Amino acid sequence: MTVVAYALAVVLNLFIVYIGVGFLRRPYRAAAGYGVPATQDRAYLEIKGIRDATFGVAGLAVLFFAGAHAGAWFMLAVTLAPLGDTVIVLRHGGTKAVAFGIHFATAVVMLVSAGLLFAV
Template sequence: MLEIAAYGLAIVLNLFIIFIGTRFLLAPTVAAAGYGVPSTFNAYLTVKGVRDTTYGLVGLALLAFAGATAGAWFMLVVALAPLGDTVIVLRNGGTRATAFGIHFATAVTVLISAALLFTL
């Protein structure tokens, strides 16, 4: 049961970041507003889309081909991205609700995923 929860959470998180990355590629202005800091700099939003999509694909590949320990280390390191996003939103006029309710909560969830994967 723990294995299902650990892999399930990690897969959902990786699929979710692929969705977010794709959203930044297809609808950058809308995605930026959801991020918490509206922007019209499409080149930067496209970079974020590529970054997020890549993170999700690498995470899925590690889970599929390298196993739980590699996936756990990946999740541990990649938690830096939503932690950084928290700071970015706060420093650029975004709301505390968005910074903590979305980005910081995501970082905590990713760290929980890493901890679950490390137990396998």
């Protein structure tokens, strides 16, 4: 179970780094994938990119330097981000499929990851 717990946490953190870099490289395309297309305010899209990349790098650092339990608390805390993203997509005209199929599902997987890390 230890390998699964660490592997899932690492994959989630690397994936959010990937999402963050996507928002920095192609912010409008990434915004469409997020569920709320944007036509302006590139700075805010880049802020999201930095936020996501930072969460991923911080999560990896916590996991590797502070251990599984600290990583679990980190994953639990940052689950607020995809839960908030779910609400944002719904409030701004995005589809329920994207809100729940991407953002809410991500929050659920993050909670599973936190649970596995707590069990290590």
